[in-house]
Amino acid sequence: MDSKGYLKHIAYDSVIFGFSGEKLKILIMKYHNTGLFALPGGFVKHDEDLNDAVRRGLKERTGLDDIYLEQFYAFGSMARYKPEVMEAIMKANNQTLEGYSWLLDRFISVAYYALINYEDVVPTPDALSDSCDWYALDELPNLMLDHSIIVTKALQTLRDNLERKLVGINLLPTLFTMKELQQVYEAILGEKLHRGTFQRKVLSMGILKRHEKHFSGAANKAPFLYSFEGSPYARKL
Amino acid sequence: MDSKGYLKHIAYDSVIFGFSGEKLKILIMKYHNTGLFALPGGFVKHDEDLNDAVRRGLKERTGLDDIYLEQFYAFGSMARYKPEVMEAIMKANNQTLEGYSWLLDRFISVAYYALINYEDVVPTPDALSDSCDWYALDELPNLMLDHSIIVTKALQTLRDNLERKLVGINLLPTLFTMKELQQVYEAILGEKLHRGTFQRKVLSMGILKRHEKHFSGAANKAPFLYSFEGSPYARKL
DNA sequence: TAATATTGTCGCAGATTGAGACAATATTAA
DNA sequence: TTAATATTGTCTCAATCTGCGACAATATTA
Numbered sequence: 111m112d113s114k115g116y117l118k119h120i121a122y123d124s125v126i127f128g129f130s131g132e133k134l135k136i137l138i139m140k141y142h143n144t145g146l147f148a149l150p151g152g153f154v155k156h157d158e159d160l161n162d163a164v165r166r167g168l169k170e171r172t173g174l175d176d177i178y179l180e181q182f183y184a185f186g187s188m189a190r191y192k193p194e195v196m197e198a199i200m201k202a203n204n205q206t207l208e209g210y211s212w213l214l215d216r217f218i219s220v221a222y223y224a225l226i227n228y229e230d231v232v233p234t235p236d237a238l239s240d241s242c243d244w245y246a247l248d249e250l251p252n253l254m255l256d257h258s259i260i261v262t263k264a265l266q267t268l269r270d271n272l273e274r275k276l277v278g279i280n281l282l283p284t285l286f287t288m289k290e291l292q293q294v295y296e297a298i299l300g301e302k303l304h305r306g307t308f309q310r311k312v313l314s315m316g317i318l319k320r321h322e323k324h325f326s327g328a329a330n331k332a333p334f335l336y337s338f339e340g341s342p343y344a345r346k347l
Numbered sequence: 348m349d350s351k352g353y354l355k356h357i358a359y360d361s362v363i364f365g366f367s368g369e370k371l372k373i374l375i376m377k378y379h380n381t382g383l384f385a386l387p388g389g390f391v392k393h394d395e396d397l398n399d400a401v402r403r404g405l406k407e408r409t410g411l412d413d414i415y416l417e418q419f420y421a422f423g424s425m426a427r428y429k430p431e432v433m434e435a436i437m438k439a440n441n442q443t444l445e446g447y448s449w450l451l452d453r454f455i456s457v458a459y460y461a462l463i464n465y466e467d468v469v470p471t472p473d474a475l476s477d478s479c480d481w482y483a484l485d486e487l488p489n490l491m492l493d494h495s496i497i498v499t500k501a502l503q504t505l506r507d508n509l510e511r512k513l514v515g516i517n518l519l520p521t522l523f524t525m526k527e528l529q530q531v532y533e534a535i536l537g538e539k540l541h542r543g544t545f546q547r548k549v550l551s552m553g554i555l556k557r558h559e560k561h562f563s564g565a566a567n568k569a570p571f572l573y574s575f576e577g578s579p580y581a582r583k584l
Numbered sequence: 585t586a587a588t589a590t591t592g593t594c595g596c597a598g599a600t601t602g603a604g605a606c607a608a609t610a611t612t613a614a
Numbered sequence: 615t616t617a618a619t620a621t622t623g624t625c626t627c628a629a630t631c632t633g634c635g636a637c638a639a640t641a642t643t644a
Contacts (some may be wrong), residue, residue, distance in 0.1 A: 160423025
């Protein structure tokens, strides 16, 4: 085994969604000295579950355990095989390629998306990168390889699932207002929703618990705070 | 490369759905001399798209090109790593393990489901198996490894997608009656649907073309035949 | 105390859905 | 020929769901 204990040909990439400033954002890594931007990703150890590998990487990048995580597609086209890209990254880090030639081989990447509470995250770069930072979906830099396609498909899957599960909850802190929840949904769906209809529908699901009011100091009626109550939509799946 | 030109650690499995006798069925392989039943699967060549590898396998098993095909999950737990199973299959075929040790290594399997017209298929076993045959979903034999879980997840995904795309069409011949279409939906969803409501809904989608009536010889009003007309629900995706 | 911005909720019209009913056949039996 | 039978295509009606505006109830500021 010359691949440092990792499975050859298999990688994962993660699209980590957060919500801040009324916008959906994702975590993007910037590699040293290359100008290359990429999704956080990694490899799977020989004796490790695929899902565990992804959670391990998420923990490293965000500091968080128990993240809402969903696998959505395995990208396996030949078009994504560009060994010169990985070679450039390695060279920019003064890495000798000795013992790392497996990284230049072809990879099939299993993609996941994660939903997290923006406030809880401490984005942390890895050894190969300068930064790990939030970028709004409409202000993404050019991403390497097929990572833009991966992001697009992640968002599409998230939208599709949004109607079935009440997944948007995972992007908010424990206590939140109805308006914040609606803003999350609008950011994901990319369209405005009618306030009354949204509230009626969400409340009819019976999975929100109402708490005391939240006095923001604004000159208006104070909204209730809500928290999320278990059931099929549990925060941790 | 000692793995015969295939990528190590990566496999695919396919859940191939057909509809016959008012039941949903899938293709199952039976390996020589082992009593083992399995989903049709295979490996990916070094210079081959993942999706193309699956289509290649589908062509070998069914004789068909241009099949409706959807990837739904990559199975990557350690629990599915049982080298003794593959070893038993190889031994039962008097295969020396020389040059095939890569098959005993750990695999992550990307699973797809396919929808085909039952009548068009000529199920064809491969070199390792006695048979490749249809089994109704409620009469499946015990499947090896995690293949039962894969089937369950395939059906779940198919059900979820059924409401969004009009995918059931792909399980029928070019011309079909409204009753046949309803039976397909009932088989997939596992529940009876109301006749009038179903017909109204499907027709309102405006993607069926009505043809001449079909005189079955039965003592009742002859139903119309329908065919499927393009749009987002195209037979070939 | 009045003005302003939001919030929680309600009401109404229009659309959608679930379920039964009825007329229109295609064939068989009388 | 005519009646009986099994299905099919369609319609109606009620119940439910949705989109959208309206109104009263606050927090805070002027």
